[in-house]
Amino acid sequence: MRVLRAKTRTLYDLLPQPVLERVLATGTSRSFKDGQIIQQRGDDREGISVLTDGQIVAGNAGLDGSFLVSALLRPGETFGEFTVMAGLPHTHTLWSQGETTITFIKGSLARRLMDEEPAFAHALLTIALLRNHELLEFLDAQRRLTLPIRIAQLLLTSVDSKARADTVECRQEDLAVTLGVSRVATGKALKRLERDGMVELGYGRIDLPDVQGLIAKVEADDPLFMLPQI
């Protein structure tokens, strides 16, 4: 599955090298094969995990047992912080996509580390706030914007915003999963964008023949839409 999500800042970007090394050295490394369950919704094992290699899918079972994806994690991203700071159980079931490795820092060690390395606490705060921002924007978009516009926003995150035209290699299914809607709805919305000349649909790819026009269209509905500039 292709990850479609704006790149976020992670521990790798936010910590000075020596601190990062100390953090990773404090934890213990664990590896998972493709499709293994890393943790279950409701687990209350206290600790902070850093994904060091591979990819993780986060989600939960719906009422009918089907699995609903909530997020995709990439190397450098962390999870489980709130088990340490807030004593809350894990909200999501995580499973590995391909070979993955995580570094697990158990609660007591994590707390000590935060006291001794203010930069660590600082980085975790920044990450939590960024994630918060992302969640709020997502929720907001879901309420305020139509599906075609949300799809356009998502496509634009994987594109050179200066380009005149570009191509995104992804399946409609990938878009659907990230936005939490069905593939059928995604297909319909893409067709509407195609009628407006904003995209051209291919097999496993979507061409954006007029990136600037698409940006303008999105900004007309969401004036504060900004492409991530990290």
Next chain:
Amino acid sequence: MRVLRAKTRTLYDLLPQPVLERVLATGTSRSFKDGQIIQQRGDDREGISVLTDGQIVAGNAGLDGSFLVSALLRPGETFGEFTVMAGLPHTHTLWSQGETTITFIKGSLARRLMDEEPAFAHALLTIALLRNHELLEFLDAQRRLTLPIRIAQLLLTSVDSKARADTVECRQEDLAVTLGVSRVATGKALKRLERDGMVELGYGRIDLPDVQGLIAKVEADDPLFMLPQI
């Protein structure tokens, strides 16, 4: 408007008194009359604000200009942290409900304060993680659970979980706003709960004649549903 939301931990709960006093003394106090705009979506003024008195509604305009509420803030709650730590603009327009007072700590001072008072950084991290958790649970519930169940969860947050029966004084509109759905959808869902004998609808009030039964019903769909235990 009645606030329907589980009580969360705030700076007031998380900071030792002397630190709290220092934090509040570092900022400057501002007051707003009922209905005044405190900040606009997109503002990028850096600073952390603490709501010290009154109530704030957060939301944004939809495509048609109508206002969509995203959150209700209560005394002790903070906002704007990510303008300081992540350099991001405000996601929501805020406006005061009734007379409100906030304490605004501008970016540079907030950063210094976090360095000098680790407890402050610590508390902000806890708050951010709790909010994260709340947002993830909300998003998750929205995808996985039906509206009647989500409404039941919400009603149960304002009720004595030990009681046999109880009453919630709120308008259907209040429930609708907190869940981000229309009042009509809320009414329909409540009717379904009424047919199941789980609620009795009044004018500006909802009776829960069988609190334990309602809890059981919710837990059947969301086994990890837990009443807030602060």
Next chain:
DNA sequence: GCTAGAATGCTAACAAGTTACATTTGATTG
């Protein structure tokens, strides 16, 4: 070239939410 599996397209029936408008409720008042 063929072909099989993957991805997309289409349809129909249904579910759930929205908007706009109608009705009921209960506090206020002459």
Next chain:
DNA sequence: CAATCAAATGTAACTTGTTAGCATTCTAGC
């Protein structure tokens, strides 16, 4: 103590998204 009116709730027509099933198109690999 009716009459009134704004607040709250209810109803109906419509929109959008969902599921399910199947048809079609694409492409990597034989």
